[in-house]
Structure formats: C-alpha cells, structure tokens
Amino acid sequence: MGGTRDWDASTYDRVSAPQQRWAEGVIDRLRLRGDETVLDAGCGTGRVTQLLLDRLPRGRVIAVDGSAAMVAEARELLDPVRTEVVQADLTELELGAPVDAVFSNAVFHWIDDHARLFSVLAAALADGGRIEAQCGGRGNVARFYGAVAGVVSAGGFPELDGFEPTHFPGPDETAELLSAAGFEAIDCRLTPRPTRPPEPREFVRTVCIGPHLDRLPAGRRDALLDAVMDRLGADPELDYVRLDISARKRAARA
Numbered sequence: 140m141g142g143t144r145d146w147d148a149s150t151y152d153r154v155s156a157p158q159q160r161w162a163e164g165v166i167d168r169l170r171l172r173g174d175e176t177v178l179d180a181g182c183g184t185g186r187v188t189q190l191l192l193d194r195l196p197r198g199r200v201i202a203v204d205g206s207a208a209m210v211a212e213a214r215e216l217l218d219p220v221r222t223e224v225v226q227a228d229l230t231e232l233e234l235g236a237p238v239d240a241v242f243s244n245a246v247f248h249w250i251d252d253h254a255r256l257f258s259v260l261a262a263a264l265a266d267g268g269r270i271e272a273q274c275g276g277r278g279n280v281a282r283f284y285g286a287v288a289g290v291v292s293a294g295g296f297p298e299l300d301g302f303e304p305t306h307f308p309g310p311d312e313t314a315e316l317l318s319a320a321g322f323e324a325i326d327c328r329l330t331p332r333p334t335r336p337p338e339p340r341e342f343v344r345t346v347c348i349g350p351h352l353d354r355l356p357a358g359r360r361d362a363l364l365d366a367v368m369d370r371l372g373a374d375p376e377l378d379y380v381r382l383d384i385s386a387r388k389r390a391a392r393a
C-alpha cells in the first residue's frame with residue numbers, strides 16, 4: 140500500500156484544510172499537559188504537527204512519515220529543537236525511547252497490515268500511554284471509489300483492474316486488533332463527514348487518486364482524472380467517513 144509512495148507535498152499542504160480541521164478534534168482528545176513527547180504517526184507536511192507542537196510548550200514531537208517530499212516540507216516548517224522528523228515506514232518503526240502518546244490523522248487507511256501497525260505503535264509507547272487517531276473508516280469516500288470502478292470497468296485502464304490501495308476498517312475489527320496488540324480502554328467509532336473540497340480536481344488528484352495515477356504512464360494520468368471527475372460532477376461532495384480510535388497501552392505485569 141501507500142507507505143513509501145511519494146506525495147505532491149506542496150499541493151497537499153494547500154488543499155488539505157478538511158484533514159486539518161478533523162485533526163484538531165483528535166489533538167483535543169489527547170488532553171496534553173504540555174510537557175509530553177508525542178509521536179505523530181504520518182506527519183505529512185507538518186501543518187497538523189505544528190498544531191500538536193502548539194499544545195506542547197515544554198514537550199517534543201517525533202514526526203514520522205514515509206514520503207521524502209512530505210518529510211522535506213515538515214523539516215522546513217517545524218522547530219528543529221522540539222521536533223525530530225524521521226523518514227520511515229510506520230510498520231517498520233523502532234524508536235530509541237518510548238513516547239508518552241501517539242497521535243495520527245488521515246494515515247492508517249493507507250496501511251494494509253493494522254495488526255503489525257498497532258503492535259509497532261504499542262512498542263513505541265510507554266506503559267499507560269494513549270493513542271488518539273483518526274483515519275478513513277468503513278464506507279469512506281465510496282462515491283469516489285464507485286466513480287473509479289465505473290471508469291475502470293468501461294475499459295482503457297487495465298493496470299487498475301482490481302487495484303485497491305486503501306483499507307477502510309470498521310470499529311469492531313479495529314478494537315480487536317488493538318486489544319491483541321496490547322491496548323485497553325479502547326473506543327473506536329465511525330462518523331460521517333461529508334466534505335466539499337474547495338479545489339475538487341486538485342484535491343482528488345492529490346489526496347484520493349495518487350496511487351492509481353502512480354500505476355499509469357505519465358501521459359495517461361490526466362485521462363483517468365478527467366474521467367473520474369466527470370463522474371463525480373462539478374463541486375462534488377465526497378462522502379468521507381472517519382474512524383476515530385482511542386486506546387491506552389496496557390501496563391506490563393510485574
């Protein structure tokens with residue numbers, strides 16, 4: 140899946156107001172004192188990481204992302220004294236010292252193996268440390284995926300037959316995986332967040348359809364995007380559904 144694929148970081152930074160808005164609620168849930176060390180799992184361009192840093196005047200953030208372009212933007216933006224920006228695949232992450240909390244926004248649905256992801260994040264956390272995260276959940280942007288499927292089944296893009304770059308889980312399966320990875324006090328829930336992005340074509344190109352475009356030769360990418368945008372219509376509403384995840388790492392038994 141999309142772990143180490145690169146992103147158009149500067150366009151993402153410009154069009155990702157919806158993701159930034161959703162992130163604010165997730166950061167609130169961390170209820171930070173201000174002196175913690177927090178892992179931002181999938182920091183993107185660092186815009187959301189900066190909101191997290193604003194709540195940590197005496198703390199630090201370890202900001203991790205798999206995309207070189209995203210990491211470069213985040214390094215430009217974030218205070219190097221209070222932030223360590225690391226380029227790594229989250230499913231391979233190993234930190235030198237445990238963090239107090241894990242935060243993540245709009246990332247986990249790009250990762251296929253959530254059992255592995257949650258065990259890596261549990262290993263990164265101190266005992267009793269919290270994870271507060273949000274990602275695409277069951278049914279997320281179904282109209283967009285329906286439009287892509289319609290275009291692909293009409294022919295002309297055989298590279299995309301059966302291609303599914305995202306994984307949108309439900310709350311029950313996620314809670315089970317969190318428990319198996321060593322978390323307790325688990326709360327997972329789905330919330331519909333229908334969204335009209337301000338620059339729909341650039342938003343869909345940058346946020347939704349990147350992995351599909353990556354599979355096509357450069358000369359055929361616009362044809363796919365045009366065909367999908369035709370099906371979505373002018374000023375489309377994207378039927379976002381977010382999966383909110385809250386849990387605490389179980390303390391090891393003495």
Ligand SMILES: C[S@@+](CC[C@H](N)C(=O)[O-])C[C@H]1O[C@@H](n2cnc3c(N)ncnc32)[C@H](O)[C@@H]1O
Binds near residue numbers: 158
């Ligand atoms: C939609 S962006 C979200 C960025 C930021 N958290 C925000 O809210 O704006 C998704 C990010 O997840 C990163 N990502 C996806 N899979 C990853 C993985 N396996 N390891 C590290 N980063 C990953 C991508 O590179 C991208 O920067």
